[in-house]
Amino acid sequence: MLKRIRYRLLLSLALTSASGLICAAQQGAAGAANQAQPGPPPTLVKIRDDIYVLQNQANNGADLGFYGGNATIMLTNDGVVLIDSKSDREHDDLIAKLKTLSDKPVKYVILTHNHGDHTGGAAKLKAMGASLIISAADRDNMARGNQPPVADFGYFGEAQLTLGGKEARLFQFRGHTRGDTVAYLPAQKVIALGDMLTTAETIPMIVNYPDGGSWSDWARSMNDIVKMDFDTVIPGHGPAVTKAQFLELRAKMLAIMDRVRTLNRDKRTMEEIQQTLVKEFNWGFGGSAGNIAGMMVELR
Numbered sequence: 001m002l003k004r005i006r007y008r009l010l011l012s013l014a015l016t017s018a019s020g021l022i023c024a025a026q027q028g029a030a031g032a033a034n035q036a037q038p039g040p041p042p043t044l045v046k047i048r049d050d051i052y053v054l055q056n057q058a059n060n061g062a063d064l065g066f067y068g069g070n071a072t073i074m075l076t077n078d079g080v081v082l083i084d085s086k087s088d089r090e091h092d093d094l095i096a097k098l099k100t101l102s103d104k105p106v107k108y109v110i111l112t113h114n115h116g117d118h119t120g121g122a123a124k125l126k127a128m129g130a131s132l133i134i135s136a137a138d139r140d141n142m143a144r145g146n147q148p149p150v151a152d153f154g155y156f157g158e159a160q161l162t163l164g165g166k167e168a169r170l171f172q173f174r175g176h177t178r179g180d181t182v183a184y185l186p187a188q189k190v191i192a193l194g195d196m197l198t199t200a201e202t203i204p205m206i207v208n209y210p211d212g213g214s215w216s217d218w219a220r221s222m223n224d225i226v227k228m229d230f231d232t233v234i235p236g237h238g239p240a241v242t243k244a245q246f247l248e249l250r251a252k253m254l255a256i257m258d259r260v261r262t263l264n265r266d267k268r269t270m271e272e273i274q275q276t277l278v279k280e281f282n283w284g285f286g287g288s289a290g291n292i293a294g295m296m297v298e299l300r
Contacts, residue, residue: 036060036061036062037062038058038062038063038065038066038067039056039057039058039060039062039063040057041057041067041090041093042054042055042056042057042063042067042086042090042093042097043055043057044073044097044100044101045239045240047072047188047190047232047234047240048188048190048232050074050075050076050166050188051072051073051074051075051185051188051190052072052073052075052101053070053071053072053073053234053240054070054071054073054086054094054097055070055239056069056070056237059200059202059203059237059238060202060203061202061203064117064203064237065087065117066087066089066090067086067087067089067090068084068085068086068087068090068116068117068118068120068121069084069086069117069118069194069195069236069237070084070192070234070235070236070237070238071083071084071085071086071094071121072084072183072190072192072234073098073101074166074168074185075101075102075104076104076163076164076165076166077104077164077165078104078107078163078164079104079105079106079107079108079163079164080098080101080102080104080105080106080107081106081107081108081109081110081161081163081166081168082106082108082109082110082125082130083109083110083112083168083183083192083234084109084110084111084112084118084119084192084194084236085109085111085118085119085120085121085122085125086117086118086120086121087116087117087120087121088120088121088123088124089120090120090121091121091124091125094121105128105129105130106125106128106129106130107129107130107131107163108130108131108132108133108161108163109122109125109126109130109131109132109133110133110134110161110168110170110181110183111132111133111134111138111151111181112180112181112182112183112192112193112194112195112196112236113134113135113138113141113176113177113179113180113181113194113195113211114134114138114139114141114142114145114147114177114211115177115195115208115211116147118194118195118236119142119147122149122151123148123149126149126152131152131153132149132151132152132153133151133152133153133154133155133159133161133170133181134151134153134154134179134181135154135155135156135170135172135179135180135181136154136155136156136172136179137172137174137177137178137179137212138177138178138179138180138181138211139151139154139179140154140179141177141178141179141211141212155170155172156172157171157172158170158171158172166185166187167185167186167187168183168184168185169183169184169185169186170182170183170184171184171224171225173196173217173221173224173225174212174213174214174217174218174221175196175207175213175214175215175217175218175221175222176194176195176196176205176206176207176208176213176218176236177195177207177208177211177212177213178211178212178213178214179212180193180194180195180196180221181194182194182196182225184228184230186229188232189229189230189231189232190230190231190232190233190234191225191228191230191232191233191234192233192234193225193233193234193235193236194235194236195235195236195237196218196221196222196225196236197233197235197236197246197249198235198236198237198238199235199237199238199239199240199241199245199249200237200238200239201282203237203238203287204283204286204287204288205249205253205288206287206288206290206291207291207294209291209294214298215257215291215294215295215298215299216298216299218253219254219257222250222254226247226250230243231243233245233246252281252283255281256277256281256283257295257299259276259277259280259281260273260277260292260295260296260299261299261300263276264296264299264300265300270292270293270296273292273296274289274292277292
């Protein structure tokens with residue numbers, strides 16, 4: 001019992017330390033983004049005849065901080081479904097670009113998780129009449145962080161949204177946060193993963209420990225996601241990829257996790273682990289550096 005209590009204390013201390021490192025890294029990135037000038041406004045990328053992504057032209061911190069992450073657009077005869085809302089500052093450009101695709105209003109905004117680069121534009125969309133949907137776990141994260149606005153609907157486990165005869169299936173997973181939403185569009189064979197996946201090395205995949213993220217659960221979640229029938233994967237940041245490319249990115253992250261386990265068991269220091277990950281995988285610097293302390297506790 002004493003050993004278990006000691007382990008829990010170490011876990012708490014390490015995750016608190018990791019949380020501080022992640023927050024510091026994120027604040028540093030946000031500060032750098034505020035100082036750096038963003039590139040040209042995001043551009044529409046066609047995925048299917050009725051599916052588009054409003055995607056940043058530069059995969060860097062300046063664009064992320066100013067414009068937010070990817071926003072996926074599903075067009076229907078009865079209105080538009082958005083998956084993520086980009087930033088508050090990008091709202092007018094988002095609406096202008098939507099008008100080039102449809103004269104219908106935004107009916108629903110599905111939020112993949114609670115972070116501001118995906119929820120920042122939600123308040124203005126809600127004011128225009130859109131309903132906001134997020135997992136119950138990340139709805140709690142929003143409320144805990146005093147993020148306006150709290151979503152209209154929070155779901156547990158799975159949900160289904162149908163508009164204009166088109167379907168979006170929502171699945172709650174744990175990975176980047178404690179309640180990531182994966183939006184699966186079965187007719188189009190498209191899946192939007194939010195920050196469970198990024199495809200730009202300049203914006204590496206991380207989990208957010210303060211918001212309940214977990215690499216172990218990320219791996220388990222991915223085991224379920226790969227079983228779904230899709231051809232195209234839309235990440236939280238970076239360009240869409242094929243399923244084959246997605247599997248390669250997943251394999252790389254699993255290899256990173258296995259390397260951390262091995263180095264951890266060999267009693268390597270955090271600095272040694274970081275140096276190895278950067279050298280072998282080009283991962284473990286910038287925002288991802290803040291994950292290593294938590295990984296050393298989680299991946300034993």
